[in-house]
Amino acid sequence: MTGAVLTSLVAGRLRRFLPPYPPITVFMLKGLLHRLLVISLVLLPGLARAQGAATPAEPVAVRFPEAYELANIILALTPYGQSDQFEVYKNSRYYREMRAYFAPHAQHPLLQQANYSRKEWDKYLAFRTDAYAYSFDGQGQLVRQFAFNAQGDVRPFDDLLAQVSNFVQVSGFRDFYRRHQPYYDSLAVAYRQSQHLPEALAFLTTELGQAQPAAGQYAVVLSPLVYRMNCHRDVQHVPTDFSMVPEYLLSGDLQKQPSPADVLSGIHALFTETDHGFVNP
Template sequence: MIKSLFSVLLILWSLSLLAQEKVNFNEKFKKENQGKVKIEIHETKELLHIMIAITEVGLENDDMIEQSGDYYKDVIQTFQTFKNEKIIAKFDSLMKSNPLYYIFLTGNALSYNFKGKKLIKDKTYLFPAQNVSSHTKITINPITTYKEEIENFAEKSGFRKFYKSHKEYYNKVISDYNKLANLQKQWDWLEKKFNTQVNNYTIMCSPLINGLNYTTSYTDQNFKQIMMVLPPVTENPKLSQIDNVIFNTRGMFTEIDHNYVGNPTMKNREQIESVFKNREEWVDTSKYGTEYYPNPERVFDEYMTYGVFLMYCKDNFDSNVTKKASQEIRDLMTDRGFIKMEIFTENLFNVYDKNQNKKIDDWYPELINSFKK
């Protein structure tokens, strides 16, 4: 029951996580982060992931917690002794009452940093995870509420020593992101192709994250940051180097480009609703998960998200790589219930080839009209 519930929440989070405004992007922060990509395994956030991993909910759910690999074994071996601590039972009860506390706890961990044995308020992320979906909101930061208990757990369990001893592994996770996904390259391409501009990208990673990853954004003082909460990238020894790059790029790219596709989709919503009004022509409604794409706008946006990834492949890899990636995307989308990916891609490439010198936003109407046939 818990596992299936979190599977549903995974879909909901990918669709409806709201941007939060409880941040403070002062001039120093803006100067240091403008145009930069940051990948971090944040110490306080990692503590919260570990604490959740040893709750009953965490131990029972491998959608939420990555339960394979040496790192997870180290976590269990080091911290399971403390699973009966009162604060662990409290976090377990919070998530059982509302599974979204997974985000409220791990997301708001950014609002504190360790200084010795104490947690000190962060000057940038004041209350970074306040809303999840339009109807789920908290008004008090739970890390503030349980600050003393979290500090005590960290000291008693030897967390800071554990974190320090794994710094070499954390650094490898970060370097693998640059080698196998190259966020900067994706960002540069998207900024060139769309009107939307972003000031900073930050990946908050944890080796304990499995399927429950999401993207949100923060805007303050005319500075926009996209933050992605993601697991480490993977390198499959059975795949070639380029296949590993494509696989990892796809997962990240289709998170990022929602931020760029969304604006022109909204601006052309009426036209999309007219052309894509026959939903069952585009979606196999018998497939689980399609109910979370209930209208033409959502359906088109999902097609476009994966279509833009294939455009990126077309511009950055050779034709054989693009052909293989296109087939994999068609299979993936068909399996999910999006049955017209081949037609969508064909029209998309045709319109794109005719408009190489224009922003994607500008030829959206032409693309939408191409489906009237």
């Protein structure tokens, strides 16, 4: 449709709502509409680009990091991880697949060295959380990317790094992680949709001001195996929650609609960690 035709149509429709005017007025109206149409066609694309450029990046990152998952798998394979009913979430196909995949390596020495107990909760928490600072380099070596220790001087992951690296090599961990990448991605999407974290952050910012530190970004670090001990830390100036995935997302059916109580329970667990970045950093 040409600009002239569009102008005529709009002018004709406007005339239905206006009292009769001399022909010159209708002609002037058509001219005005034509000029407005031209201006709109010129300016709107630029405005759209400007609006897009001003739109901030997604402020909440939901992550299932490889080294963090490695640490959680190791803890889940220890005698304590297998026997305790709260540390590791076991009622999922993912857990069963993980146990079957790593069964040939059940006697690896690391699984005894990292066999912490409830009394050693600080070592258990530090082992899995400190792994977040590590990633694999181009040669497949596990290397530290930044300084971070969740429990101060309690640093079991650093202490056992050589044994962890050996476990990676002999167990085929990286292949397991790659095979399950689509599952981690689907959980990240489901988690983001169900937990309303952007809304919670907006509420806390309105009520309490910017988080400490005011980074303009937030991170949530997850594993399908974590079932207890959430924690909140400042990691590289980014407020970060090491949280757990709600049970209704882990039970095996991402299409199942959770009850309102299930949703509120999950949001409450995350909210109590998130607000530490505002009132108790």
